[in-house]
Amino acid sequence: MKLEKYSMGTGDRFGREASAQLAAVMNASEKGRDIAIVWNKSYREHAIIHTDPKSVRSYADKAIGEANWKGPYFVDADHINLKTVDLFVESSDFFTLDVADYIGKKPQDNDIETFIKANKKYIGRLVIPGVEDPVDITEKSLRDIASRYLFAVKEARKIYEHVRDIKGAENFITEVSMDETELPQTPEELLFILAAIASEGIPAQTIAPKFTGRFNKGVDYVGDVSAFNKEFNDDICVIKWAVQEFNLPPNLKLSIHSGSDKFSIFPSIKENMRKHNAGVHIKTAGTTWLEEIIGLAESGGEGLLIAKEVYTSSLDRYEELAAPYATVIDIDRDKLPPAEEVSLWSSEEFTSALRHDLANGDYNRHIRQLLHVGYKVASEMGERYLQALDANSVIVGRNVTENLFERHIRSLFLD
Numbered sequence: 001m002k003l004e005k006y007s008m009g010t011g012d013r014f015g016r017e018a019s020a021q022l023a024a025v026m027n028a029s030e031k032g033r034d035i036a037i038v039w040n041k042s043y044r045e046h047a048i049i050h051t052d053p054k055s056v057r058s059y060a061d062k063a064i065g066e067a068n069w070k071g072p073y074f075v076d077a078d079h080i081n082l083k084t085v086d087l088f089v090e091s092s093d094f095f096t097l098d099v100a101d102y103i104g105k106k107p108q109d110n111d112i113e114t115f116i117k118a119n120k121k122y123i124g125r126l127v128i129p130g131v132e133d134p135v136d137i138t139e140k141s142l143r144d145i146a147s148r149y150l151f152a153v154k155e156a157r158k159i160y161e162h163v164r165d166i167k168g169a170e171n172f173i174t175e176v177s178m179d180e181t182e183l184p185q186t187p188e189e190l191l192f193i194l195a196a197i198a199s200e201g202i203p204a205q206t207i208a209p210k211f212t213g214r215f216n217k218g219v220d221y222v223g224d225v226s227a228f229n230k231e232f233n234d235d236i237c238v239i240k241w242a243v244q245e246f247n248l249p250p251n252l253k254l255s256i257h258s259g260s261d262k263f264s265i266f267p268s269i270k271e272n273m274r275k276h277n278a279g280v281h282i283k284t285a286g287t288t289w290l291e292e293i294i295g296l297a298e299s300g301g302e303g304l305l306i307a308k309e310v311y312t313s314s315l316d317r318y319e320e321l322a323a324p325y326a327t328v329i330d331i332d333r334d335k336l337p338p339a340e341e342v343s344l345w346s347s348e349e350f351t352s353a354l355r356h357d358l359a360n361g362d363y364n365r366h367i368r369q370l371l372h373v374g375y376k377v378a379s380e381m382g383e384r385y386l387q388a389l390d391a392n393s394v395i396v397g398r399n400v401t402e403n404l405f406e407r408h409i410r411s412l413f414l415d
Contacts, residue, residue, distance in 0.1 A: 011285025295396030
């Protein structure tokens with residue numbers, strides 16, 4: 001399988017928005033931009049909502065069939081490791097190999113020495129086309145990179161080979177993910193991570209590094225946009241060079257996790273893609289769940305009541321819900337209005353606070369982040385929540401499609 005130049009990961013936590021998400025990609029196709037849609041749902045989300053990976057395939061196939069869509073689509077085993085991969089093997093054809101937890105674990109000494117020997121020819125001043133500053137490589141820097149990342153890459157190989165032995169090498173897409181870690185990878189580190197990936201025989205088609213700045217869930221990028229722009233440019237150039245140098249898949253591209261709603265860096269991503277004729281994979285998982293809540297609130301009645309109840313319970317259970325996402329949320333609890341106040345809000349007041357419209361003075365990024373992690377509350381509502389989605393599918397679906405197409409696809413991929 002080969003992943004297209006442009007692709008978008010679209011999470012659908014409750015399995016109701018596949019058609020609305022597909023509509024956004026179909027709109028892009030009508031305007032001349034082909035984008036592969038990749039439905040992703042992690043083990044953690046399945047565990048919280050009590051679903052299984054086969055359900056993602058079922059909803060995706062159903063949406064594709066109903067729309068008679070002939071374009072590319074995939075189902076992602078999102079952030080899997082050796083402990084969880086078997087649950088996803090049958091239904092998935094895109095595997096995000098998450099090895100961030102293995103970064104920093106020391107590999108065998110002989111593996112380090114083998115790595116240094118294989119890459120010793122790069123010691124010195126390395127000039128990579130398109131990278132502004134030459135990279136000074138020393139034996140120490142190679143040793144440091146190997147000590148920090150080689151164990152993780154070898155773990156990725158184990159997961160890849162496990163999937164390959166079951167599915168066959170030609171029947172799935174491989175992504176290597178290192179984004180959920182404390183420190184960002186420099187372009188120099190990315191270069192030799194790719195060297196290790198190649199030497200381990202992993203045919204990665206996307207690589208998800210950790211970038212500088214904060215990629216908090218469901219809200220805009222926090223950080224130095226100019227620094228991100230330089231880093232993104234350099235990473236693209238490193239990948240282009242590494243593809244040739246290490247014989248990696250020619251369509252290898254950057255993957256941006258928690259890419260939803262990062263509006264301030266979308267112009268940089270778009271500019272660099274055009275400048276280098278590069279592709280990108282953008283994950284936009286949680287933003288669809290938030291559009292569901294917005295749609296329910298907008299519908300009024302029972303939908304608005306459910307939205308308020310989700311907020312109230314999320315506020316009461318803050319520590320429990322926020323803990324798994326502590327590294328990817330920044331919530332000022334003093335900026336969260338009390339439940340009593342929210343209970344009196346109209347549909348417009350609720351949606352204005354939650355919808356990611358930076359021009360609206362009532363938008364509240366702290367509410368948005370809280371509700372992003374509050375999907376467990378909706379899950380516990382069971383059929384009541386799902387029936388509300390079904391009853392208000394037109395309003396909810398319109399919000400989902402508009403968000404993906406207007407705020408994300410148009411900003412990233414269209415003029």
